[in-house]
Amino acid sequence: MNYLVIENATKVIHKKKILNNINLSLEKGKIYGFVGHNGSGKTMLFRAICGFIKLTEGQIHINGEKVGKDISFPKNTGIILENPGFIPQYTGFKNLEYLASIHHKITSSDIYNVLDLVGLKESADIKTKKYSLGMKQRLGIAQAIMEDPDLLIFDEPTNALDRSGCKMFQNLMFQLKERGKTILIASHNDQEILHLSDEIYEMENGALSKQSSMVH
Numbered sequence: 001m002n003y004l005v006i007e008n009a010t011k012v013i014h015k016k017k018i019l020n021n022i023n024l025s026l027e028k029g030k031i032y033g034f035v036g037h038n039g040s041g042k043t044m045l046f047r048a049i050c051g052f053i054k055l056t057e058g059q060i061h062i063n064g065e066k067v068g069k070d071i072s073f074p075k076n077t078g079i080i081l082e083n084p085g086f087i088p089q090y091t092g093f094k095n096l097e098y099l100a101s102i103h104h105k106i107t108s109s110d111i112y113n114v115l116d117l118v119g120l121k122e123s124a125d126i127k128t129k130k131y132s133l134g135m136k137q138r139l140g141i142a143q144a145i146m147e148d149p150d151l152l153i154f155d156e157p158t159n160a161l162d163r164s165g166c167k168m169f170q171n172l173m174f175q176l177k178e179r180g181k182t183i184l185i186a187s188h189n190d191q192e193i194l195h196l197s198d199e200i201y202e203m204e205n206g207a208l209s210k211q212s213s214m215v216h
């Protein structure tokens with residue numbers, strides 16, 4: 001069974017088809033790249049997968065469970081949609097500790113480890129109001145992966161990241177893929193998408209226009 005199955009996903013807002021009959025079947029342990037012009041519907045598709053919007057037609061199943069019916073939001077999912085927001089007067093560590101207190105899955109040392117992984121070890125105890133854009137993005141990546149989710153959804157994950165940050169992200173993605181995670185990435189960085197993806201989907205006017213397979 002495929003891990004993530006999207007059938008006839010359509011979203012109409014003000015009579016405009018923002019998502020237009022999208023059908024996709026995605027497997028575990030692969031990285032899927034999504035490309036397309038500004039406004040082509042990548043973020044909206046990711047929002048639908050995350051259960052943040054209700055589809056006008058169609059359905060999405062994750063690990064056999066229907067989003068919006070069996071589950072409101074997909075369990076076990078790490079998400080970056082737009083620029084991650086954090087509590088400015090909390091340190092990087094405390095922001096993650098606060099978010100981790102929702103599920104009680106991970107310990108303080110897990111949080112320090114993940115901060116180390118994204119290159120924020122030295123900045124763990126600095127308030128996020130003093131973080132640069134790229135540091136906040138690294139913290140967003142840390143937050144998305146910290147509870148070791150099976151599904152990862154990244155919208156423009158390397159925005160504002162420097163070269164070492166992009167490299168860190170790519171290495172992390174390959175490691176997570178090796179461990180059987182399903183990863184969706186939308187990006188305008190063609191090189192990055194080509195390098196990372198097993199399959200690339202192109203979106204145009206809310207529809208999937210093309211698919212190309214890559215072999216690593």
Ligand SMILES: Nc1ncnc2c1ncn2[C@@H]1O[C@H](COP(=O)(O)OP(=O)(O)OP(=O)(O)O)[C@@H](O)[C@H]1O
Nearest residue numbers: 013018036037038039040041042043044045186203
């Ligand atoms: N809340 C909203 N209400 C109405 N229309 C919206 C809303 N949010 C987005 N849209 C429209 O949905 C379409 C798809 O937007 P979306 O953000 O999914 O594009 P995208 O492919 O992620 O673009 P980008 O590359 O700029 O991130 C656009 O035409 C946008 O104007």
